[in-house]
Amino acid sequence: MSITRRSFLARILGSGAAVASAATAGAPVAEARGNKTLPPKAVGLLYDSTLCTGCKACVVGCKIANGKPLSTPMETAYLDDTKELNPDALNVIQMYVNGTPSAKDREENGFAFFKHSCMHCVDPSCVSACPVQALQKDAENGVVTWSRDACIGCRYCVMACAFRIPKFRYTSAFDPDINKCQLCNHLWAEGKYSACAYVCPTGATLYGPVEMLHKEAKRRLSLKPGEKFRTVRGRIDAKKPQRTRAYTVPNYKQHIYGETEGGGTQMLMLSAVDFHKLGLPKVQRRSWASISETVQHTLYSYLVFPAIALAGLMAITYRTARVTEDEEGEET
Amino acid sequence: MSLAHESYAPLRGRLVTPVTVILALLTLPAAWFLLQRFIYGMGAVSNLNNGQAWGIWIVFDVLIGTAFACGGYALALLVYIFNRHEYHPLMRPAVTASMLGYALGGAAVIVDLGRWWNFWHLLWPGYANVNSVMFEVGVCITIYIFILMLEFAPIALERFGLMKWKKLLNKVMFAVIALGVLLPSMHQSSLGSMLIVMGGQVHPLYQTVLLPLLYVLSALAMGYAIVIFEGTISGEGFRLPRETPLLAKVGRVLAWVVLAWLVIRFADLAWRGVLPLAFQPGRVSTMFWIEIALYAMAVLILFIPTLRKIPCMLFIAAASMLAAASLYRIDSYFVAYNPGDQIHYFPSIPEMSITIGIASFEILAFIILVRLFPVFPAHGKSKAA
Numbered sequence: 001m002s003i004t005r006r007s008f009l010a011r012i013l014g015s016g017a018a019v020a021s022a023a024t025a026g027a028p029v030a031e032a033r034g035n036k037t038l039p040p041k042a043v044g045l046l047y048d049s050t051l052c053t054g055c056k057a058c059v060v061g062c063k064i065a066n067g068k069p070l071s072t073p074m075e076t077a078y079l080d081d082t083k084e085l086n087p088d089a090l091n092v093i094q095m096y097v098n099g100t101p102s103a104k105d106r107e108e109n110g111f112a113f114f115k116h117s118c119m120h121c122v123d124p125s126c127v128s129a130c131p132v133q134a135l136q137k138d139a140e141n142g143v144v145t146w147s148r149d150a151c152i153g154c155r156y157c158v159m160a161c162a163f164r165i166p167k168f169r170y171t172s173a174f175d176p177d178i179n180k181c182q183l184c185n186h187l188w189a190e191g192k193y194s195a196c197a198y199v200c201p202t203g204a205t206l207y208g209p210v211e212m213l214h215k216e217a218k219r220r221l222s223l224k225p226g227e228k229f230r231t232v233r234g235r236i237d238a239k240k241p242q243r244t245r246a247y248t249v250p251n252y253k254q255h256i257y258g259e260t261e262g263g264g265t266q267m268l269m270l271s272a273v274d275f276h277k278l279g280l281p282k283v284q285r286r287s288w289a290s291i292s293e294t295v296q297h298t299l300y301s302y303l304v305f306p307a308i309a310l311a312g313l314m315a316i317t318y319r320t321a322r323v324t325e326d327e328e329g330e331e332t
Numbered sequence: 333m334s335l336a337h338e339s340y341a342p343l344r345g346r347l348v349t350p351v352t353v354i355l356a357l358l359t360l361p362a363a364w365f366l367l368q369r370f371i372y373g374m375g376a377v378s379n380l381n382n383g384q385a386w387g388i389w390i391v392f393d394v395l396i397g398t399a400f401a402c403g404g405y406a407l408a409l410l411v412y413i414f415n416r417h418e419y420h421p422l423m424r425p426a427v428t429a430s431m432l433g434y435a436l437g438g439a440a441v442i443v444d445l446g447r448w449w450n451f452w453h454l455l456w457p458g459y460a461n462v463n464s465v466m467f468e469v470g471v472c473i474t475i476y477i478f479i480l481m482l483e484f485a486p487i488a489l490e491r492f493g494l495m496k497w498k499k500l501l502n503k504v505m506f507a508v509i510a511l512g513v514l515l516p517s518m519h520q521s522s523l524g525s526m527l528i529v530m531g532g533q534v535h536p537l538y539q540t541v542l543l544p545l546l547y548v549l550s551a552l553a554m555g556y557a558i559v560i561f562e563g564t565i566s567g568e569g570f571r572l573p574r575e576t577p578l579l580a581k582v583g584r585v586l587a588w589v590v591l592a593w594l595v596i597r598f599a600d601l602a603w604r605g606v607l608p609l610a611f612q613p614g615r616v617s618t619m620f621w622i623e624i625a626l627y628a629m630a631v632l633i634l635f636i637p638t639l640r641k642i643p644c645m646l647f648i649a650a651a652s653m654l655a656a657a658s659l660y661r662i663d664s665y666f667v668a669y670n671p672g673d674q675i676h677y678f679p680s681i682p683e684m685s686i687t688i689g690i691a692s693f694e695i696l697a698f699i700i701l702v703r704l705f706p707v708f709p710a711h712g713k714s715k716a717a
């Protein structure tokens with residue numbers, strides 16, 4: 001059987017579409033999906049490192065609110081020494097230390113605190129990665145939740161999250177769960193809100209609508225260092241907000257962490273120490289979820305490419321396979 | 333082109349040999365540790381943690397395992413799409429090995445799924461997330477395992493003399509084969525795309541939107557390399573007539589695929605402007621160059637006709653190609669992946685035992701299948717044309 005030029009061309013096209021359709025990923029793509037945008041009623045947290053005293057009330061409060069075992073009895077809860085997130089700690093306070101730490105919020109010979117918990121990304125990698133929609137972002141309030149019922153335990157979310165948040169329980173055979181902050185949305189029905197913000201004595205962790213929190217963050221950045229200012233504690237949208245005492249305006253880094261990171265997050269942070277020194281990752285503005293999904297949908301959008309490739313391949317194998325297979329194995 | 337009238341026969345011979353006994357023994361610890369894994373959890377047997385959540389069960393057993401099982405895919409492309417019938421005698425052993433490789437890769441996934449009883453969610457409309465790269469991988473590999481079984485079916489039907497059924501199956505074989513080319517092209521590329529969403533945690537030398545292309549091409553290359561590798565070993569092990577000229581021709585195809593891969597790899601690095609990172613000393617750049625050196629060695633041997641016709645050199649080229657592409661997978665998921673924390677991951681002994689057990693089981697099953705089923709061309713008749 002000789003190959004005509006046309007059928008050879010078809011062959012190249014058929015296999016080319018199948019094998020190298022991936023190449024289109026590199027070209028400018030028609031249906032590139034951009035970053036997702038903040039949901040209309042997005043709620044979140046504002047964490048101001050300069051107001052945090054490192055009391056870790058939020059660490060213990062978070063455990064109690066989420067039914068997690070305490071690492072010390074309640075009488076000595078202030079001794080809680082959870083250093084890193086784990087399946088039973090959805091929120092920890094970590095510490096930046098440099099040289100002889102003699103002053104707070106100073107990069108050299110200083111120290112600072114930062115809160116490590118889910119950022120509730122606007123365009124979360126974990127949600128994009130999860131193959132079974134166990135992780136979902138609420139379309140209204142933007143809280144990123146996990147479903148015990150759906151999860152298959154593949155831990156793709158653990159690999160995908162740039163903020164190292166989801167924690168899988170390796171010690172369990174029959175109910176290994178993924179653990180991450182869900183913004184205490186289970187407390188909303190009782191009229192309560194994020195325990196970490198509720199217990200925070202200084203207002204360092206503040207709960208509320210992201211837009212209000214963002215405004216407040218910008219306001220603090222606009223203040224003159226050394227001057228006095230007051231803010232609120234608990235929730236920013238309370239009917240009667242609880243005012244704090246007067247604080248001195250610190251030397252804020254002029255950046256709201258979470259404003260652009262990874263396409264934005266619903267937890268915003270302020271600090272006087274470089275965010276990356278605190279241990280927060282550099283994450284580009286274009287969300288990786290959007291890049292991944294653009295590549296994937298360029299290749300597989302409505303299965304058009306695969307369908308065309310399959311048709312091309314079948315047109316070829318229809319002839320080649322019959323010739324070959326009929327010839328073989330007639331005798332045993 | 334005249335077609336050879338091919339006939340195949342079981343190799344027969346003893347099933348209990350020192351080799352098969354050793355392989356069987358190697359699966360025993362795996363069975364024991366698997367039992368523990370399912371009773372006491374993954375933490376009881378593995379060193380997996382929340383820094384490096386995917387270990388050798390995913391990277392070795394699934395990523396590298398299925399790429400090693402791409403022989404059937406790579407050959408089908410040559411034989412059926414480019415109509416190179418002369419490679420057809422290599423097809424059956426390749427399909428057999430691919431079927432086993434993929435089936436065990438699938439089994440390894442179950443071992444690695446913490447909530448394995450929910451596996452079916454991947455395939456269920458209400459749960460499946462079409463935006464997830466892993467969804468594509470899961471669905472595609474599941475279907476492909478069945479396709480490989482259908483590709484193997486004629487061999488089994490022939491063995492049991494069910495020629496009517498075989499004829500019937502052959503009528504739709506073209507569709508099976510077409511899917512057998514399409515599906516690996518899809519999921520082998522997706523195995524690379526899975527890294528994209530991990531973003532900046534993956535070193536820029538490895539993080540690129542061309543990951544799908546690089547992964548599928550290197551899987552294809554591994555497919556050709558494994559045909560040579562396994563063809564040589566089977567030839568020696570089962571004392572079959574040497575297929576060197578044919579394998580050398582596969583080697584030439586392989587050379588072009590690897591060359592294309594290298595060109596794309598470096599063009600991508602240059603285009604993204606991260607090539608200088610390859611010259612900064614460090615773990616990632618060191619591994620990068622070891623990989624490239626292995627690729628280069630394979631290409632060099634394969635492009636020199638006199639060299640690639642020497643069975644031993646051809647074998648070395650195939651082996652170094654397999655090592656290079658395996659390293660590429662290991663490097664992109666382990667070495668280049670850095671979530672920021674100090675991550676400590678080195679597979680535990682039980683973890684390794686399970687991986688070794690799965691691989692041993694695969695080889696053992698291959699030996700048994702080729703001894704009982706007509707997989708290899710019957711002696712003397714294979715080159716009758």
Ligand code: SF4
Nearest residue numbers: 118119121126161165
């Ligand atoms: S911080 Fe991590 S776990 Fe939280 S929403 Fe973002 S990607 Fe998901």
Ligand code: SF4
Nearest residue numbers: 130151152154155157
């Ligand atoms: S471990 Fe569960 S939640 Fe995380 S990606 Fe896998 S299925 Fe989704």
Ligand code: SF4
Nearest residue numbers: 062091181184194196
């Ligand atoms: S919102 Fe609730 S779950 Fe999240 S860190 Fe605060 S207390 Fe913990």
